[in-house]
Amino acid sequence: MKEKLLNYFSFESIFKFLVIILPFHVLLSVFLQYKIWIPWVWLYKEILLFVFWGFLIYKYIINNKKPIFDYLDYVIFWYIGYLIIISLIHFSGFRSIIYWWRYDFEFLLIFLFAKHWRIFLQEKLSYYLRIFLISSSIAILIWILVRFVFGEGILVYFWFSPHLSSWNFIQWVPIYHGIEWANVRRFQWIFDWPNQAAFFLILYAGLLFHYLKAKKDYLFYLYCILFIIGWLVFLTYSRSSLLWVIWGLWVLLLLNLKLIFKKYRLQSLVVLVVIFILWGMFYIRYWWHMDEIILRAWSSKWHSERMIYGFKQFVAHPLWQWLASSWPWYRLAHDTKNIDEKYFIPESWYVQQLVEWWIIGFLFFIISMLLILIRIYPLSKSLFFSFFAILIMNLFLHTFEASYISMLLFIFLGLFLAKK
Numbered sequence: 001m002k003e004k005l006l007n008y009f010s011f012e013s014i015f016k017f018l019v020i021i022l023p024f025h026v027l028l029s030v031f032l033q034y035k036i037w038i039p040w041v042w043l044y045k046e047i048l049l050f051v052f053w054g055f056l057i058y059k060y061i062i063n064n065k066k067p068i069f070d071y072l073d074y075v076i077f078w079y080i081g082y083l084i085i086i087s088l089i090h091f092s093g094f095r096s097i098i099y100w101w102r103y104d105f106e107f108l109l110i111f112l113f114a115k116h117w118r119i120f121l122q123e124k125l126s127y128y129l130r131i132f133l134i135s136s137s138i139a140i141l142i143w144i145l146v147r148f149v150f151g152e153g154i155l156v157y158f159w160f161s162p163h164l165s166s167w168n169f170i171q172w173v174p175i176y177h178g179i180e181w182a183n184v185r186r187f188q189w190i191f192d193w194p195n196q197a198a199f200f201l202i203l204y205a206g207l208l209f210h211y212l213k214a215k216k217d218y219l220f221y222l223y224c225i226l227f228i229i230g231w232l233v234f235l236t237y238s239r240s241s242l243l244w245v246i247w248g249l250w251v252l253l254l255l256n257l258k259l260i261f262k263k264y265r266l267q268s269l270v271v272l273v274v275i276f277i278l279w280g281m282f283y284i285r286y287w288w289h290m291d292e293i294i295l296r297a298w299s300s301k302w303h304s305e306r307m308i309y310g311f312k313q314f315v316a317h318p319l320w321q322w323l324a325s326s327w328p329w330y331r332l333a334h335d336t337k338n339i340d341e342k343y344f345i346p347e348s349w350y351v352q353q354l355v356e357w358w359i360i361g362f363l364f365f366i367i368s369m370l371l372i373l374i375r376i377y378p379l380s381k382s383l384f385f386s387f388f389a390i391l392i393m394n395l396f397l398h399t400f401e402a403s404y405i406s407m408l409l410f411i412f413l414g415l416f417l418a419k420k
Contacts, residue, residue: 011055012122018048019132023139023200026225027158030173035159042131045407046102050157052113059120067116072371072417076112079364080105083357086125100356103327107406108368124332125415131406136204136407139231143189147235147308152176152185187235190306196402197239198233199390203409205229208388213382240396241389301395303347314354326355327398349394372413387413 021028029042047160060067083104087097102356121128146154154173156162158224161174173192176185205226214224233241312324330344346352365409369391377384390409393399400406 011052014048015052016128016131018045019128019408020135021406022408023136023181024190026173026192030160031158034172034413045404046106049106049110049113049407052117053109056113056117056120059117065119070373072113075111075364075371079361080108082361082364085265086357087362091171091256103403105399106403107400107410110407111410114411115418118415118418122414126211128415129207129412132412133204133208135209136200139255140201140204140229141188143232146190147187149395155190156292166298179295184237187232187375191402192330194236195238195397195399196239196405198236198238199393199402200405200408201229201233201349202203202386202389202393203412205407206380207412208378209382221379227274237392238393238394245257306341306347307351309343310348310351310355313346314351314358318358326352326399331415347401348396348397348400352398372417375417376413383412383416 023390025042025045029194030039032038059065073364083101087100130139148150153162155175160173161172164174164176164178176188177194178185187197189200191197191200208225208229211217215222236242294297315324326344326346346355350366353365357365372389373384373391376387387409390399
């Protein structure tokens with residue numbers, strides 16, 4: 001009985017729990033912090049991250065093993081070390097350091113942990129994929145029910161904010177975000193932003209395709225699910241992700257055109273008809289607001305202006321910006337009431353890296369991402385495409401700031417690369 005209890009609460013079980021619970025992170029954090037009044041509850045994943053690293057070091061010591069580091073590991077170590085040193089030299093308060101370390105390299109710490117813990121795993125990689133996909137599928141089903149059956153208003157009972165499209169950080173997560181002048185609800189699920197929802201769906205689609213692609217009997221169902229996922233991404237109206245979803249679907253279609261023509265002609269015709277019906281219904285309902293919904297020229301203008309201003313900040317101060325000089329989380333460390341957002345939100349993860357860490361930190365980060373991208377390609381082409389799409393999203397968004405999704409992404413990237 002004692003052994004069963006210890007296994008139930010083992011380190012392995014805690015890691016599985018993290019993989020299962022992260023898709024519900026925002027829902028649980030909002031409810032527990034604002035309804036149950038448990039302060040700082042959203043820091044549980046950071047606490048677990050430190051526990052994981054302590055346990056990893058302990059496992060290597062008691063097993064008399066030495067970790068084998070490669071070029072990718074060293075680049076990440078240099079990047080993290082560079083960020084820490086600069087943060088301490090140009091100290092701007094503990095609050096800034098906590099937020100910036102947390103968002104800038106937390107996902108890289110979980111990546112290194114997953115990569116070097118692989119030799120101690122009790123289960124195969126497919127097992128961790130399966131429990132993630134089951135948990136995420138349940139979460140997406142709840143998402144669909146909230147959006148199309150119960151309505152987003154039900155989230156108020158879980159302490160989401162009824163203040164719609166509240167971009168003010170004083171308010172907590174709204175039940176949904178909308179598009180101004182179009183009366184459209186953006187599909188954000190139980191996440192905090194629609195772009196984060198698109199980020200999660202792209203990751204889910206890549207891992208689902210990898211898991212089911214070899215199961216020939218499930219291919220039709222797989223493509224049906226991917227079609228639903230693509231439609232949900234469309235309803236987030238996240239333009240940066242939507243472009244790559246459309247591109248990815250075309251790639252899948254072209255790569256499997258022969259198989260579709262031979263085995264799934266009737267099913268493909270049905271799917272095509274459904275697509276035209278859905279698009280027709282959408283167009284009939286929103287045709288007079290298509291520019292505001294799809295193109296959003298005013299939003300694109302604001303994004304580009306902020307990005308250009310951020311790049312000008314880098315050019316003007318290539319050596320003296322450093323920590324806490326950029327990012328949406330700038331609001332949490334500085335008084336920004338009388339400052340235009342374009343002065344501290346560059347709308348691009350890469351421009352943000354340039355502003356804060358100059359060319360050295362930027363190059364460390366880019367090299368590490370490219371090395372991961374190159375190494376993941378022969379191991380999983382579907383995860384490669386998902387990761388590539390997410391990196392492209394970061395050209396126009398601060399995608400990695402969604403730490404709960406970034407951690408999931410880099411957990412599986414680390415596990416895949418450790419398998420190699």
